[in-house]
Structure formats: C-alpha cells, structure tokens
Amino acid sequence: MPMKPLKKFFQTYRLFLLFFIIVLAIVEWLVRADIIPSFIIPTPTGVIQMIIHNWRPLLIEHLSATMLEFIIGFSLAVISGVLLAICMFFSKTIEKMVYPAVVISQMVPIIALSPIFVLWFGYTIWSKVAVTILICFFPIVVGTYDGLKSCDQEYIELLRSMGANRFQIFQKLHIPMALPSFFSGFKMSIVFALVGATIGEWLGASKGLGYYSRRMSGNLNAEGVFAAITILTIVGILLFALASWIEKRTTNKWNNSN
Amino acid sequence: MTVVLKNVSYSYTNEKRQKNLVISHLNMEIKNGEFISIIGRSGTGKSTILRLMTGLLQPDEGEIQIDQKDISLGDVGYMPQKDLLLPWRTILDNIMIASEIQQDVHMTKEEASIWLQRVGLSGYEHVLPKQLSGGMRQRAAFLRALLTGKDVLLLDEPFGALDALTKKEMQSWLLSMWQDLNKTIVFITHDLEEAIFLSDRILLLHPDHRIEEISVPLSRPRKPEMLLFEEAVTLRQKLEKKIANETT
Ligand SMILES: Nc1ncnc2c1ncn2[C@@H]1O[C@H](COP(=O)(O)OP(=O)(O)OP(=O)(O)O)[C@@H](O)[C@H]1O
Ligand SMILES: [Mg+2]
Numbered sequence: 001m002p003m004k005p006l007k008k009f010f011q012t013y014r015l016f017l018l019f020f021i022i023v024l025a026i027v028e029w030l031v032r033a034d035i036i037p038s039f040i041i042p043t044p045t046g047v048i049q050m051i052i053h054n055w056r057p058l059l060i061e062h063l064s065a066t067m068l069e070f071i072i073g074f075s076l077a078v079i080s081g082v083l084l085a086i087c088m089f090f091s092k093t094i095e096k097m098v099y100p101a102v103v104i105s106q107m108v109p110i111i112a113l114s115p116i117f118v119l120w121f122g123y124t125i126w127s128k129v130a131v132t133i134l135i136c137f138f139p140i141v142v143g144t145y146d147g148l149k150s151c152d153q154e155y156i157e158l159l160r161s162m163g164a165n166r167f168q169i170f171q172k173l174h175i176p177m178a179l180p181s182f183f184s185g186f187k188m189s190i191v192f193a194l195v196g197a198t199i200g201e202w203l204g205a206s207k208g209l210g211y212y213s214r215r216m217s218g219n220l221n222a223e224g225v226f227a228a229i230t231i232l233t234i235v236g237i238l239l240f241a242l243a244s245w246i247e248k249r250t251t252n253k254w255n256n257s258n
Numbered sequence: 259m260t261v262v263l264k265n266v267s268y269s270y271t272n273e274k275r276q277k278n279l280v281i282s283h284l285n286m287e288i289k290n291g292e293f294i295s296i297i298g299r300s301g302t303g304k305s306t307i308l309r310l311m312t313g314l315l316q317p318d319e320g321e322i323q324i325d326q327k328d329i330s331l332g333d334v335g336y337m338p339q340k341d342l343l344l345p346w347r348t349i350l351d352n353i354m355i356a357s358e359i360q361q362d363v364h365m366t367k368e369e370a371s372i373w374l375q376r377v378g379l380s381g382y383e384h385v386l387p388k389q390l391s392g393g394m395r396q397r398a399a400f401l402r403a404l405l406t407g408k409d410v411l412l413l414d415e416p417f418g419a420l421d422a423l424t425k426k427e428m429q430s431w432l433l434s435m436w437q438d439l440n441k442t443i444v445f446i447t448h449d450l451e452e453a454i455f456l457s458d459r460i461l462l463l464h465p466d467h468r469i470e471e472i473s474v475p476l477s478r479p480r481k482p483e484m485l486l487f488e489e490a491v492t493l494r495q496k497l498e499k500k501i502a503n504e505t506t
Contacts, residue, residue, distance in 0.1 A: 172359070
C-alpha cells in the first residue's frame with residue numbers, strides 16, 4: 001500500500017528530481033575543480049557529511065529548539081487567527097475595526113519589529129514565538145475570513161427555507177465552504193511559521209537552526225550554514241505535506257459523514 | 259393545510275433605486291391536497307411567488323397564510339430552480355439535511371436510501387453531486403424538498419432538465435406520490451402539457467402583471483392518453499395563444 005503513493009510521487013516529480021540531481025552534480029564538480037571556492041558554496045557531499053557527523057547537535061539540540069518555537073507560535077496563530085476571523089464574520093463592527101489593522105500588520109517589516117520583541121521578552125523563547133505568530137497570522141485570518149464570507153446567498157436561502165437558525169447555517173454551510181480557503185492560508189502559514197522561528201533566532205538565541213546557521217556563517221563554515229538550510233528545507237517540505245494531508249482528510253471527512 | 263394568498267403584491271428595488279413591480283394583487287386559495295401549476299413567460303414572477311410562499315421574501319402588502327396562520331420559514335418544502343445540492347455532501351447526506359435541521363423530521367439513512375431507489379438513484383448514495391447528470395441532480399433536489407416532510411411542496415421547475423421519457427416517468431411518479439401522501443403542490447413549469455397533465459388549476463402570469471386562473475377539465479386519476487382528449491387539446495391551444503402574443 002505505501003509503495004503506491006511513493007511510485008506516484010516519483011512519476012510526478014521525476015523530471016524535477018533529475019534536474020535537481022544534475023544541478024547538485026554540477027556544483028560538486030565546480031567546487032572540486034576549484035572553479036568556485038568552497039567557502040562560497042560547499043560541495044553537496046560535504047554538506048551531507050556535515051549533517052551525518054553532527055546529527056546529534058543539529059537535530060536534537062537545534063532542530064528541536066526551532067520546532068518548539070514553531071509549534072507554540074503556529075498553534076497560537078491558528079487558534080487566535082480562526083477566532084478573530086469568526087468574530088469579524090459575526091460582527092461588522094469588529095470587522096471594520098480590526099481588518100485594516102490585520103492588513104497593516106503585513107506592511108510593517110517584521111525584521112524591524114523584532115528588536116521590540118527582544119525588548120519585551122528578552123532572549124527567551126517568547127521573542128521567537130512572537131515573530132513566528134506575527135509572520136503567519138495574516139494568511140490564517142484572511143483565509144478563514146474570506147472563506148466564511150464566500151458562502152453563496154442561494155444556499156443560505158435554501159437552508160433558511162427549511163427553518164435553519166443562524167448557528168445551523170454557520171455549521172452546515174459556512175464552515176464547510178470556508179475549508180478550502182482556510183487551508184490555502186493554513187498551508188502558506190505553516191511554511192511561514194518555520195521561517196518566522198528561524199528569523200526570531202537570528203535576533204539572539206543560544207540554540208536553534210537559525211542561531212546555528214548564523215554562528216556557522218560567522219565562522220565562514222559554509223558547510224554548516226548549508227547543513228542548517230538543508231534541514232530547514234526538508235522540514236518545511238514535510239510540514240507542507242502534513243498540512244496537505246490534513247486538508248485532504250478533513251475535506252474527505254466532510255464528504256463522508258455529516 | 260389550506261394556503262391563502264390575500265391581495266399579495268411584491269416589488270423589488272433595483273440598483274438605481276427604482277421600484278419594480280413583480281407581483282400585483284395576487285389572490286388565491288389553495289385547498290388541502292390540491293395541485294396548482296404556475297406558468298408564464300420568463301421573468302413574470304413565477305419563482306418570486308414561491309419565494310414569497312416560503313417566507314424568504316416579505317410581500318409589500320397583503321398576507322400569506324397557511325391554516326389561518328401567517329406563513330413562516332420552515333413551514334413548507336421548497337425546491338429552488340437551481341438544484342443547489344451541497345457539493346461537499348454525498349447525495350444521501352444532501353437529502354438528509356432537512357432531518358438534521360428540523361427537530362420534528364426523523365429519518366434514518368435506510369429510509370433515505372429507499373427514497374433514492376424510488377426516484378431511480380439507487381447506487382448513488384455515496385456519490386458527490388458533481389458526478390451526477392443534470393436530471394439526476396434535479397431528482398435528488400426534489401427528494402430533498404419532499405423529505406422535509408411538509409404537507410405543502412413548492413417546486414420550481416423540478417423536471418426542467420429531464421429528457422422527455424424520464425420526465426413522463428417522473429410526472430406519473432409525482433402524481434401517485436401526491437395522492438398517496440396527500441400533499442399540496444405548487445408547481446412551476448414551462449411545459450404546458452405538463453401543467454395540464456398534472457394540475458387541478460393553472461395560474462397564468464402575464465408580463466403586465468395580470469394573473470389568470472384556469473381550471474383543468476380532466477378527471478382523476480390522470481392517464482397520459484388524456485392529453486389527447488378534446489378538452490385537453492383545446493385548453494392547450496388556448497394557453498398557447500394567450501402566451502404567444504406577449505412580449506416581456
Ligand atoms: N432581488 C431581485 N433583484 C433583481 N431583480 C429581481 C429580484 N427579484 C426579482 N427580480 C426580477 O423579478 C422578475 C421576476 O423574477 P422571477 O425569478 O420570479 O421570474 P420567473 O418567472 O421565475 O422567470 P424564469 O421563468 O426565467 O425562472 C425578473 O424580472 C427578475 O429580474
Ligand atoms: Mg423562475
């Protein structure tokens with residue numbers, strides 16, 4: 001059974017994988033032939049060796065620190081974002097008050113705001129969580145709110161003709177209709193959240209992959225920087241795949257039961 | 259269940275803030291178990307009358323009552339002109355929705371499946387609406403209205419998307435069901451033969467807002483060959499003439 005999706009994966013992405021491997025091979029050759037100095041771009045094999053030799057600090061110390069910031073920040077953003085979207089949906093006043101603020105929060109360069117978080121939370125985990133929330137809040141709110149609003153008036157009338165109350169209409173129409181839009185925001189912000197946690201660590205931290213990559217860059221250790229980037233990229237892809245899987249399961253569930 | 263429309267008028271205000279009259283001074287009494295058809299050119303307000311009777315629209319003047327009580331949402335079964343099946347629900351879950359919403363409607367999945375069988379949709383219980391043809395979707399939407407369990411059914415062109423043969427079958431089926439279950443039906447159609455075959459009375463809406471009421475002089479139970487009777491043919495020609503010279 002698990003072979004089938006894997007086979008499909010290779011069929012869909014085989015051209016990309018081929019391209020990717022060719023690029024890696026060319027880079028490997030360019031660096032080994034000394035056309036590009038290895039402190040600019042390391043050899044791919046060197047990066048892999050770096051990860052294998054340092055898997056303990058990289059994965060156990062740094063990745064887990066980044067993931068903790070990510071999990072706290074992302075969960076808080078999803079919960080508060082969905083709640084805010086629901087409040088805006090039910091109250092025009094709240095919508096008029098808050099929606100512009102949510103949009104403006106996207107115009108503010110987050111890197112510029114980050115020192116404020118350090119000021120407030122110091123170098124604790126919470127300054128990183130704050131950056132994470134700020135960076136992934138917007139797609140959640142907008143995705144959920146737009147989804148809730150998108151419900152067709154005709155469907156609402158149909159349910160009203162059956163005597164449905166406001167709550168039933170919300171439950172049976174608005175929520176399922178909001179799911180696709182919610183999930184496009186959700187998938188976007190799950191990736192953003194990881195970026196947010198990494199940026200948060202640049203500001204000042206003692207562990208985490210963002211901290212690690214900065215320290216390695218200071219040491220002119222290109223292999224270390226690329227090792228952190230490689231791990232972050234893989235985790236980002238896995239998170240996106242996880243979000244897509246949740247989306248598929250949830251929307252299927254809506255199809256099969258009430 | 260007697261439905262009474264007393265002096266009902268309805269107009270809507272368009273974007274330019276002009277008032278447009280749609281229904282003007284409609285009077286009608288629909289007796290328990292009666293079958294009424296509404297015909298008329300496109301845009302004469304047929305769908306509007308049904309929406310008024312569900313309580314979705316409020317008349318500008320006049321009143322609509324069911325058993326001497328003002329009509330309110332949830333009193334009647336309504337099938338809108340578009341099928342409006344919820345795209346994320348299977349056919350079975352779509353027709354179950356009334357029983358989820360209304361406390362007084364109880365129906366099990368087994369009962370719902372039996373109903374699907376009766377409209378020729380057995381085997382499609384767990385299929386999504388987008389996988390069905392237009393006619394099949396209409397039948398599912400029709401069932402959804404029927405399974406609200408209300409005595410009064412308002413059907414907006416329920417058989418509009420069906421081929422001639424299926425339509426004939428569905429008409430006979432509707433008539434037998436109407437008699438078995440003692441429903442009161444208001445039925446919109448563009449098909450004059452269909453209106454004559456099915457109904458006791460026909461309401462003809464004119465573009466100038468006049469409303470005519472015509473009784474169908476055919477006995478019950480109806481048989482398809484009755485459409486060839488002289489009364490039916492004359493009535494059909496009469497209706498055709500009335501509609502033909504009108505422009506909207
Ligand atoms: N809310 C509204 N906004 C704009 N126009 C409306 C509204 N309600 C009704 N109308 C107009 O009222 C008229 C009657 O509409 P209605 O849908 O009842 O016609 P109909 O007889 O059912 O037509 P059809 O046979 O095409 O279904 C149309 O001209 C329509 O444009
Ligand atoms: Mg209509």
